[in-house]
Amino acid sequence: MPVITIEAGKMDKEKKLQLVQGMVSVASEVLNIPEQAFTTIIRENDAENVGVGKELLADRHAK
Secondary structure: EEEEEEOOOOHHHHHHHHHHHHHHHHHHHHHHHHOOOOOOOOOOOOHHOOOEEEEEEEHHHHH
16 A cells, blocks of 8 residues: 655645545556555644744744
8 A cells, every 4th residue: 555645735625636636546547556555644733833944934934
């Protein structure tokens, strides 16, 4: 069972579905594995929980 893990910011359900469908389609084609075999996990991260260099991503976007 291949697993695709996606870490990103907050998304609405429609965007998540589009992302899952696209990722699974490409991975299936490249790896020659049926789409039904894939499990996709989406982890949403708040900008306050991500550091870039020595600052929080939330602070970086606030500038």
